[in-house]
Amino acid sequence: xxxxxxxxxxxxGAALVLIRGKRSALSLLLRRSLTLVVIVVGGVAVLFPxxxxxxxxxxxxxxxxxxxxxxxxxxxxxxxxxxxxxxxxMHDRYVELAxxxxxxxxxxxxxxxxxxSRDHERR
Amino acid sequence: xxxxxxxxxxxxxxxxxxxxxxxxxxxxxxxAHFATIICVDDGSADDCAALAREAGAIVVRHPTNLGQGxxxxxxxxxxxxxxxxxxxxxxxxxxxxxxxxxxxxxxxAQDLDLQVVLGSRFLEPTGTVPAHRRAVLRAAVRFTRSxxxxxxxxxxxxxxxxxxxxxxxxxxxxxxxxxxxxxxxVIARESFSYGEHPVTVTYTSYSQAKGQRGYNALNILYxxxxxxxxxxx
Numbered sequence: 236x237x238x239x240x241x242x243x244x245x246x247x248g249a250a251l252v253l254i255r256g257k258r259s260a261l262s263l264l265l266r267r268s269l270t271l272v273v274i275v276v277g278g279v280a281v282l283f284p285x286x287x288x289x290x291x292x293x294x295x296x297x298x299x300x301x302x303x304x305x306x307x308x309x310x311x312x313x314x315x316x317x318x319x320x321x322x323x324x325m326h327d328r329y330v331e332l333a334x335x336x337x338x339x340x341x342x343x344x345x346x347x348x349x350x351x352s353r354d355h356e357r358r
Numbered sequence: 359x360x361x362x363x364x365x366x367x368x369x370x371x372x373x374x375x376x377x378x379x380x381x382x383x384x385x386x387x388x389x390a391h392f393a394t395i396i397c398v399d400d401g402s403a404d405d406c407a408a409l410a411r412e413a414g415a416i417v418v419r420h421p422t423n424l425g426q427g428x429x430x431x432x433x434x435x436x437x438x439x440x441x442x443x444x445x446x447x448x449x450x451x452x453x454x455x456x457x458x459x460x461x462x463x464x465x466x467a468q469d470l471d472l473q474v475v476l477g478s479r480f481l482e483p484t485g486t487v488p489a490h491r492r493a494v495l496r497a498a499v500r501f502t503r504s505x506x507x508x509x510x511x512x513x514x515x516x517x518x519x520x521x522x523x524x525x526x527x528x529x530x531x532x533x534x535x536x537x538x539x540x541x542x543x544v545i546a547r548e549s550f551s552y553g554e555h556p557v558t559v560t561y562t563s564y565s566q567a568k569g570q571r572g573y574n575a576l577n578i579l580y581x582x583x584x585x586x587x588x589x590x591x
Contacts, residue, residue, distance in 0.1 A: 254587045330424050330533050334432045337398075341418040341436060 236295030238305065245309040253316050256323075266317070273310075366444040368464050368519075369394040371433030372415070373426050374451035378404040380564060384453050385413035391461040394443065396436050397451070398429040406451075427537030431530040438525060446525045450516040452565040459557040463519045466555050473524040473550040476510060477517035477557035488561060494572045501579070502539065505586075506546035510554060514538045517557050524550050535570055536581040543582075 252262070280287050280303075287299030296302045370392045374381055381397070388395055395415040399407040401423035411417045418436050420429065430448055437446045445467060447460050455477070463475045479487055479495070487495070498513040518541070520528065527548055532540045545552055 254584070256584070256588045326533070327531070330428050333421050333424055334428065334435070337418050337420050337432055338436055338439075341416065342439065 238294045238296050238302070241294065242305060242309065246312070249309070249312045249316055252313070253320075256320060258317075258320065258324075366464065366468055367394070367442045368392055368445040368447055369396055369437035369440060369443045370447045370449050370460065371396050371398065371430065371437055372410075372449045372451045373398045373400055373429030373433060374402065374406055374410070375400045375423065375426070375429075376402045376404050376406065377451040378402075378406040378409055380453045381406045381451055382409050382413045384449075384451060385410055385415050388449070388457045388460075389414055391457050392447070394437075394440065396433050398433040398436075400424060400426065400429040425533035426535055427530045427540070428533035430537055431533075434520070434525050434528065434530075438522065444522050446520045446522070448516060448518050448520070450565075452562075454559050454561065454565040455517045456558050456560070459555065460517060460519070463517070463555045463557075466553060467519045467521060470553055471551070472553045473521045474545055474552040475519040476512070476552060476554050477515040478510065478512035478554045479515060479557060479559050480511040481554055481556035487559065488566075490572060491561075494575050498539075498575060498578075502542055505582075506542055508542055508546050508552070510542070512554070513542065515557065515559070524548075532581050532585065534577075534581070535574060536578045536585075539578060539582050540585070543585075 280299075284299070287302065289299075291297065291299045291302035294302070296305070370388055372381075372384070372388075372395065374397055377384075385395055385397070397407070397410040397415040397417045399410070399417055399419045401420045407417050407419055416436070418432055420432065424432075433448075434446055437443050445464050447464065449455055449457075449460060459477060463477065466472065467475045480499075495512065495514060499511060502508060502510060502513040516538070524545075528541060528544050530537045530540055544550075
């Protein structure tokens, strides 16, 4: 069944994104294109509900509703991972910012307030 | 191997979070051996920052709670800004470490020309480690030995000595409780020269109440696995 392959590839992709842990220009492009695709496909699905079932059956799923549910699960996983990564990244910056403030307050004379260069490499 | 005041300029870094009831005593004891004591107040709600300052420590205050790893990193960076400091010692605020151990660890680092000296509860047979704690720690040690290749007998001891050159190359990214393993990973990756020194850890009801839950070891495992996979990717 084609759907098994599609879903497994998506899950593997999700794991890979989680492990790589950084967002690139390519992933930004992918996110934007996917959003557009979802809007267009959603519009088509609303106008022609029968088409969803036809596609579902073509990939080996009984009902169109089931296919939509599967895709929703996968999308939710990707969104969760993307948000998790972004939160982590923001937390790292927040910690560094708070640390610089703390160090500066403890010793205002030291003019060593530039952020650690290694923080920028990761972007 | 007990020694008095170490001859090299050393900064003691103590991360603290709501330790008002014990911090004065800990700093008073530490000042007998170390001139420079840096307390990092990790967003405490009590007045331990004022007490630490009164006791003679330099206090760096995090505006909010950032985690113990983050506090250590802040303390180490502040210590490195003090130009003459040659060694940085990390020390727990809850009074479980013996400052004499810290002093003799610095001497050991000097005498044997080591970049890192790690405290170990298990080098000498001691019955002070509670049984359930020992089981978790033993497992952590086995894990550390097999993943880093370091020949250590203790994996999560907060007492360690870092020579300036080593401290400068350690940047803690794990802000929570996984920093101990993170430091060991850096030691392995950068091939620092290291040694272990026996330390006694006093498990008071206070330190045990402040200590971690055993199951947090699994959280640490998760942090490390992700960290490692990312390094490989």
